[in-house]
Amino acid sequence: MDEQAQQRALDNAERLLGTPLVIPMGPGEPASGADFRALATAHTFGDSWTRTALDDRSRALVSVAIAATLGTHEPLRGQLRIALNVGVTKDQIVDLFVHLEAYAGAARAFDTYQVALAVFAEREGE
Amino acid sequence: MDEQAQQRALDNAERLLGTPLVIPMGPGEPASGADFRALATAHTFGDSWTRTALDDRSRALVSVAIAATLGTHEPLRGQLRIALNVGVTKDQIVDLFVHLEAYAGAARAFDTYQVALAVFAEREGE
Amino acid sequence: MDEQAQQRALDNAERLLGTPLVIPMGPGEPASGADFRALATAHTFGDSWTRTALDDRSRALVSVAIAATLGTHEPLRGQLRIALNVGVTKDQIVDLFVHLEAYAGAARAFDTYQVALAVFAEREGE
Amino acid sequence: MDEQAQQRALDNAERLLGTPLVIPMGPGEPASGADFRALATAHTFGDSWTRTALDDRSRALVSVAIAATLGTHEPLRGQLRIALNVGVTKDQIVDLFVHLEAYAGAARAFDTYQVALAVFAEREGE
């Protein structure tokens, strides 16, 4: 893998997440597991988040919408943190879930709004 | 939002769930979060569960089928409770999961049958 | 495969569909393709539709709900035909789609309601 | 249904789509089919698109992301038209599909980018 590209992806992830993206290897995980992390990081934080037609706020909204529609709780948590970090407001996140409820339904919206509630709680007082 | 419509939705939710539908605001949740809850409640318990071509039992079976197919565990739990409340039998719920296994597959059926088991355990002795 | 079980599944399919379930082999399809058809038929029309806790009408509603939630257009068409054959009314199908719109969202509901419209058109005058 | 709310939803749909939202009844469709259309229209164009925390452009991006992630082709087509109508650029739509490819995968992204290509073709010369 291209080291420069990988560094760009990690730098960009840190900028968006507010902390370095460090995912330690797990017990029993083969060494090739590092490739999985590196490729997934390059494809997302390297190849997409660095593009310029969409600003960070718009892309963060799109990210939250994709992860919520898929029902992927942990990735959604990360995207919600990024969204708040780049200036999406909590009210805008609520509006997004109202839209999700209309287009992807109440079952998916309730299923994933609990993740939003958990992230809102982390940011209490903001 | 129309207060009368909202009240109708809440009354209907209480009738189906057997307890008032009260979802307290979470820490750090913006005030607009109440709109999300109110709209989702209006769209489901107000606009759909009040219709009359399908009786409650039939609609409850449809609800369980939708939530199980989507794999939304918490919403499925609520729909299973409603189903038992309106007279769907446990044997009918099992038949529904047999049908889900055939049409939506063993992976999704096993994934969601654990929610049914949890609700069956709540109703032990019934 | 158990021939008696297979015959039971085919008989049951014919009862529900109103016509014999004959799926001819396709050009270039290997002989083993017949196993795929036979197993899928046995799992659905043999093992599930023959059960007795749910009556045909209830099971047909569940079937339509599963196929619509998955967004599988051709299987949905078949399930809608069965539903009308076993006595589900068009108004009940509309109620089901209203419920689908609420719980699985407007995008999936509009995507699949066009299949319902096509089946309604087949049964114009009923 | 509340006529004033319904009118507000239709007015808003027309504003976003650029043409009146008229969905004629189909042959054999029961009269209650009008309720399905009216409720789906109210939940989306009435209850969500009228909210103000998200501007139209942001909500259009979220809409496209939801419909593309679900793989609902016809609803996606409508959302793409709205997006272009409210000022989302074609380059921003491409960026959204690049993001979809990263987070929801190449299979879904290729499956739905063909809908974007069809809408781009409608707007050739813009």
Add this chain to the structure above:
Amino acid sequence: MDEQAQQRALDNAERLLGTPLVIPMGPGEPASGADFRALATAHTFGDSWTRTALDDRSRALVSVAIAATLGTHEPLRGQLRIALNVGVTKDQIVDLFVHLEAYAGAARAFDTYQVALAVFAEREGE
């Protein structure tokens, strides 16, 4: 149900899982719940895993791919254990998740790779 077919399915499950497949009835679960388990076991371990065009290793890879794409965590855990039991290597599982990341996206891949990490940890030292 055919007892011989059921026994064949259970024997095959034990061969693949390395332990007998015993799923005890839950509290409050109706007796018919045993049918759900038996049918799901027959359809998977009886009717599919016993076929011979695909060898066990290939079918295990397909199984992991299906369960991961669906995002069904518990079934995925079982399929990963089977995969390691029949000789799929940890490096091959990582390659599968790299492929999943490319075709089904980073959100689903991260969501399900945590299940792989848990199974890798069970097999630490192998």
Add this chain to the structure above:
Amino acid sequence: MDEQAQQRALDNAERLLGTPLVIPMGPGEPASGADFRALATAHTFGDSWTRTALDDRSRALVSVAIAATLGTHEPLRGQLRIALNVGVTKDQIVDLFVHLEAYAGAARAFDTYQVALAVFAEREGE
């Protein structure tokens, strides 16, 4: 984008597909559309299909399983062609769909088996 990496991805795509991967720009498509194609090609044919823990046959089976589970018809068609090109037999593809029927259900399996039938017809006589 790294030109060498892009060429490697295109070469690999040609090796697997048997013809050069040329996707012409569509009318009205913005120039940035080329980035979408290039990134999706790099992530799949460049970053994943070039890995070595899984052989081509195994990876092709995984690819077909992912695309079929997602219900993405056009991408599935491409993966089925690749599978036959790298030596997967038609009988093995049938076995895969039997497995899909068991784990992801008859609705999805019938929905996608029609794509397999179309590809089998292309290869009649093989």
